Amino acid sequence: xxxxxxxxxxxxxxxxxxxxxxxxxxxxxxxxxxxxxxxxxxxxxxxxxxxxxxxxxxxxxxxxxxxxxxxxxxxxxxxxxxxxxxxxxxxxxxxxxxxxxxxxxxxxxxxxxxxxxxxxxxxxxx
Numbered sequence: 001x002x003x004x005x006x007x008x009x010x011x012x013x014x015x016x017x018x019x020x021x022x023x024x025x026x027x028x029x030x031x032x033x034x035x036x037x038x039x040x041x042x043x044x045x046x047x048x049x050x051x052x053x054x055x056x057x058x059x060x061x062x063x064x065x066x067x068x069x070x071x072x073x074x075x076x077x078x079x080x081x082x083x084x085x086x087x088x089x090x091x092x093x094x095x096x097x098x099x100x101x102x103x104x105x106x107x108x109x110x111x112x113x114x115x116x117x118x119x120x121x122x123x124x125x126x
Contacts, residue, residue: 004033
């Protein structure tokens with residue numbers, strides 16, 4: 001779950017710190033973040049509580065889950081530079097156009113991701 005990694009890093013925590021906060025080994029957090037295994041709902045709630053976010057932040061598909069962190073950083077920096085001269089109306093127009101364009105591209109097979117494999121669930125004590 002890329003969201004766990006993103007939120008953990010945003011808090012300035014290591015995998016070890018998050019693991020200690022929720023009562024599992026660091027390797028389990030690593031597996032959650034890589035998508036090798038999925039946390040139970042109870043574990044997702046513990047992680048959300050430790051990171052001080054609603055559990056929905058871990059299960060929704062926010063922007064940071066769509067892009068790798070390096071690509072996201074580059075994207076945000078590039079967009080920010082071009083949005084600064086625009087007022088709110090201009091920024092809204094850019095946002096609307098970008099969403100429309102992404103929807104159109106998603107219909108073209110060349111730009112589609114392969115469907116993800118279902119991750120395996122693991123016990124919390126691993």
